[in-house]
Amino acid sequence: MNKLIIGRYLPGNSWVHQLDPRTKLLASFYFIAIVFMANTWLSYLVMFAGVMVMIAASRIRIGFFLRGVRPMIWLILFTVGLQIFFTTGGHVYWQWGWLHVTHYGLINGAYIFCRFVLIIFVSTLLTLTTQPLSLADAVESLLRPLRYLHVPVTELALVLQIALRFVPTLMDQTTKIMNAQRARGVDFGTGGLFQQMKAVVPLLIPLFVDSFGIAEDLATAMDARGYRGGDGRSKFRVLAYHSRDWVAGGSMIVLTALLLLTRR
Amino acid sequence: MTQAIEIAHLNYQYPDTPRPALRDVSLSVASGEWVAIIGHNGSGKSTLAKNINGLLAPGSGTVTVGGELLTEESVWDIRAKVGIVFQNPDNQFVGATVADDVAFGLENRGMPRPEMIKRVDSALAAVNMTEFATREPARLSGGQKQRVAIAGIVAQTPDIIILDEATSMLDPAGRQEILSLIRELRAARPLTVVSITHDIDEAALADRIVLLNDGEIVETGTPAEIFRHGEELIDLGLDVPYAGRLKAALAQRGVAVPAAYLDAEGLVDYLWTLHSTM
Amino acid sequence: MDITFDHVSYTYQAGTPFAGEGLQDISVTIHDGSYTAIIGHTGSGKSTLLQHLNALLKPTSGTVTIGDRQITSETSNKNLKPLRQQVGMVFQFAENQLFEQTVARDIAFGPKNFGVPEAKANALAEQMVTLVGLPASVLSQSPFDLSGGQMRRVAIAGVLAMQPSVLVLDEPTAGLDPAGRRDMMQLFAKLHREQHLTVVLVTHQMDDVADYADHVLVMDHGRLVKTGTPREIFADPVWLTANQLGLPKTTQMAMALQRRGFKFAELPLTTSALAAALLPQLPVKAGERDE
Numbered sequence: 001m002n003k004l005i006i007g008r009y010l011p012g013n014s015w016v017h018q019l020d021p022r023t024k025l026l027a028s029f030y031f032i033a034i035v036f037m038a039n040t041w042l043s044y045l046v047m048f049a050g051v052m053v054m055i056a057a058s059r060i061r062i063g064f065f066l067r068g069v070r071p072m073i074w075l076i077l078f079t080v081g082l083q084i085f086f087t088t089g090g091h092v093y094w095q096w097g098w099l100h101v102t103h104y105g106l107i108n109g110a111y112i113f114c115r116f117v118l119i120i121f122v123s124t125l126l127t128l129t130t131q132p133l134s135l136a137d138a139v140e141s142l143l144r145p146l147r148y149l150h151v152p153v154t155e156l157a158l159v160l161q162i163a164l165r166f167v168p169t170l171m172d173q174t175t176k177i178m179n180a181q182r183a184r185g186v187d188f189g190t191g192g193l194f195q196q197m198k199a200v201v202p203l204l205i206p207l208f209v210d211s212f213g214i215a216e217d218l219a220t221a222m223d224a225r226g227y228r229g230g231d232g233r234s235k236f237r238v239l240a241y242h243s244r245d246w247v248a249g250g251s252m253i254v255l256t257a258l259l260l261l262t263r264r
Numbered sequence: 265m266t267q268a269i270e271i272a273h274l275n276y277q278y279p280d281t282p283r284p285a286l287r288d289v290s291l292s293v294a295s296g297e298w299v300a301i302i303g304h305n306g307s308g309k310s311t312l313a314k315n316i317n318g319l320l321a322p323g324s325g326t327v328t329v330g331g332e333l334l335t336e337e338s339v340w341d342i343r344a345k346v347g348i349v350f351q352n353p354d355n356q357f358v359g360a361t362v363a364d365d366v367a368f369g370l371e372n373r374g375m376p377r378p379e380m381i382k383r384v385d386s387a388l389a390a391v392n393m394t395e396f397a398t399r400e401p402a403r404l405s406g407g408q409k410q411r412v413a414i415a416g417i418v419a420q421t422p423d424i425i426i427l428d429e430a431t432s433m434l435d436p437a438g439r440q441e442i443l444s445l446i447r448e449l450r451a452a453r454p455l456t457v458v459s460i461t462h463d464i465d466e467a468a469l470a471d472r473i474v475l476l477n478d479g480e481i482v483e484t485g486t487p488a489e490i491f492r493h494g495e496e497l498i499d500l501g502l503d504v505p506y507a508g509r510l511k512a513a514l515a516q517r518g519v520a521v522p523a524a525y526l527d528a529e530g531l532v533d534y535l536w537t538l539h540s541t542m
Numbered sequence: 543m544d545i546t547f548d549h550v551s552y553t554y555q556a557g558t559p560f561a562g563e564g565l566q567d568i569s570v571t572i573h574d575g576s577y578t579a580i581i582g583h584t585g586s587g588k589s590t591l592l593q594h595l596n597a598l599l600k601p602t603s604g605t606v607t608i609g610d611r612q613i614t615s616e617t618s619n620k621n622l623k624p625l626r627q628q629v630g631m632v633f634q635f636a637e638n639q640l641f642e643q644t645v646a647r648d649i650a651f652g653p654k655n656f657g658v659p660e661a662k663a664n665a666l667a668e669q670m671v672t673l674v675g676l677p678a679s680v681l682s683q684s685p686f687d688l689s690g691g692q693m694r695r696v697a698i699a700g701v702l703a704m705q706p707s708v709l710v711l712d713e714p715t716a717g718l719d720p721a722g723r724r725d726m727m728q729l730f731a732k733l734h735r736e737q738h739l740t741v742v743l744v745t746h747q748m749d750d751v752a753d754y755a756d757h758v759l760v761m762d763h764g765r766l767v768k769t770g771t772p773r774e775i776f777a778d779p780v781w782l783t784a785n786q787l788g789l790p791k792t793t794q795m796a797m798a799l800q801r802r803g804f805k806f807a808e809l810p811l812t813t814s815a816l817a818a819a820l821l822p823q824l825p826v827k828a829g830e831r832d833e
Contacts, residue, residue: 133360164360165360169354176634179598180633180636180639181639183626183701184626184700184704185627190619202639209641218355222358225372225416226344235371236368305722351717406584462720498720498721501720501721514817516817518826519820528795528798532799535820536799536802538824541825
């Protein structure tokens with residue numbers, strides 16, 4: 001689990017790190033959307049060049065991104081395989097019953113592979129350069145218009161923020177309780193399904209009890225510090241766009257233009 | 265002198281429990297005073313703290329803070345005047361980063377952002393945590409988290425700070441850190457402190473110690489008066505001061521020792537004088 | 543049962559970009575029947591070291607020998623149970639591990655995992671609950687209805703019920719009130735004395751080190767920086783203070799007395815030792831000298 005790269009934050013101070021999280025979130029979604037418009041070798045080359053520029057600007061070693069692809073490799077190869085064996089059209093290189101490898105099939109397979117890699121690179125870049133908290137801020141800010149539909153955006157944001165803040169605490173607690181139960185002779189992750197489910201009980205119950213304890217303490221502390229709901233609260237964290245965010249936005253437009261020029 | 269806290273005939277019983285947690289507790293704390301409340305676990309100490317700022321509503325009796333009677337209407341006013349540092353450093357850390365946590369109480373009061381930034385900065389400076397402003401709680405020690413909790417209270421410029429076993433989960437270095445911080449803060453401006461504790465060093469800093477047993481105040485006195493109990497202190501929920509332990513060991517071996525309480529320095533002086541008579 | 547560390551190093555999340563050093567080149571033996579204290583400030587590697595004592599962690603390099611079992615980075619996770627049974631571990635805030643419906647079942651949980659028959663495990667539960675100073679009436683209660691201090695005792699009973707020959711304690715008295723702390727430390731001392739349990743104690747309380755331990759390991763930044771008897775460790779107050787480790791209260795007092803002119807052949811570690819050392823230097827009421 002610790003070897004998973006995607007979803008982790010790598011502290012830094014690069015140009016990409018300093019972008020407003022809303023910019024990064026919107027740009028990532030936008031990039032992922034336009035990846036699907038690429039349909040020539042040249043257009044994929046443009047997209048790869050775009051990602052490489054972003055990665056260079058983040059000053060994070062390319063190895064991190066390649067490692068991000070690794071856990072997904074079987075899913076990718078499976079999808080690529082489907083494309084190769086089931087796409088018809090063009091010269092047929094090989095055939096066995098209803099399975100065949102065609103010219104178009106190979107090209108489509110290669111395209112799908114590129115798409116996966118591009119999408120993983122960009123999402124990895126987003127999470128490596130943006131703290132989960134900043135992402136939560138960005139989501140809150142972007143969803144703010146929903147307040148007019150009486151969606152309690154600020155309360156939801158606080159819940160999300162507190163949930164994120166307690167992730168490390170609960171991970172820590174999970175490790176501690178697992179260790180304590182292993183020391184009492186529990187084997188996690190061995191034996192049949194039933195045995196494994198049984199082994200989880202001594203972990204889950206203490207974890208629930210502990211979480212309720214934390215929730216109670218936290219509610220008391222919030223109460224003592226004058227929390228009475230979202231109304232009338234001011235905000236300490238605010239997001240602000242800077243010139244580099246406009247540069248980033250402009251770059252996305254340039255990228256789109258190049259993509260349109262190079263696709264069929 | 266004005267009274268910071270005035271508690272009169274307070275009773276409190278938790279729902280579904282056989283006996284009251286607090287029985288007819290009356291206590292007044294002068295403005296600027298440091299009062300330690302001691303008692304073994306389950307003696308009602310934390311219940312008392314939670315009654316002072318209305319986290320629990322008195323069953324009967326009254327609580328007055330800074331001249332204002334605690335009622336459903338005044339409770340938010342009073343919470344702004346009374347800050348509590350709780351026992352578990354992790355479970356009271358609301359903010360995602362140090363600065364966010366310090367700002368939490370100010371946000372609740374709807375303070376304009378420029379004023380908030382000023383207050384957060386100066387509160388962090390007051391607890392020596394400025395360089396940690398953007399840190400996440402997972403990367404802080406217990407002592408540092410408690411300092412942040414104190415900064416959150418300092419930022420609200422309260423009159424009263426309650427330490428509800430705030431040092432009990434810290435290592436000795438963290439404990440020392442918090443106690444010297446509270447002393448520094450008191451030197452800078454008048455601050456009433458109510459500390460609920462088992463720690464002898466923390467209790468010794470108080471002007472007055474209140475001894476609670478089974479929900480009742482059984483004794484009130486200066487640290488010297490209370491520490492005279494010697495070995496009994498341990499059953500009353502406090503460590504025995506070292507000088508007291510040594511005195512008992514010497515008395516057992518036939519050395520004449522004074523009945524009055526002596527601190528470590530006092531005992532050294534006394535023993536040296538005794539030695540000189542040989 | 544001896545536990546021996548031979549050039550043990552441990553790296554957290556080895557092989558990832560988030561790797562961190564846990565232990566560096568530790569070589570030491572914890573002897574059968576000893577009472578060993580491990581001291582060092584928070585983050586010095588004490589907890590990492592502890593987790594090697596029953597193979598919850600395996601060394602990245604080097605060998606840990608627990609009784610006749612050798613644990614290296616290559617050791618498989620299978621068949622570690624006999625070892626876990628022999629090395630009982632009481633974690634910090636051990637009450638967090640309780641989960642069963644009744645106290646009796648929670649205490650019997652460990653033994654049953656190690657293959658003790660139900661009836662025998664229940665008998666152990668009854669025996670251990672009394673040993674840790676709780677009334678037998680709690681056996682049928684839910685552990686979650688007990689006070690924090692009582693829950694801690696139930697958790698300790700649950701580890702003792704495994705009948706380990708080594709008892710590892712990670713700050714077992716943290717958060718307890720003074721009477722609770724005293725009772726608990728006396729319980730461990732009794733187990734050590736009467737049942738010859740090997741005890742490994744991680745603590746910040748130098749008084750407990752002085753009162754109970756016969757061997758001390760000092761950790762700093764993942765390294766073992768000093769080992770010796772309490773007397774040897776506490777003989778260097780300057781070094782201890784520089785490393786923010788503090789001294790037993792007795793030793794502090796003795797140093798204050800020494801500065802005043804009292805003489806000590808060596809700095810006493812316990813209250814009774816200090817009183818005994820002072821006695822010849824003080825006038826005593828006639829006929830009362832008892833030593």
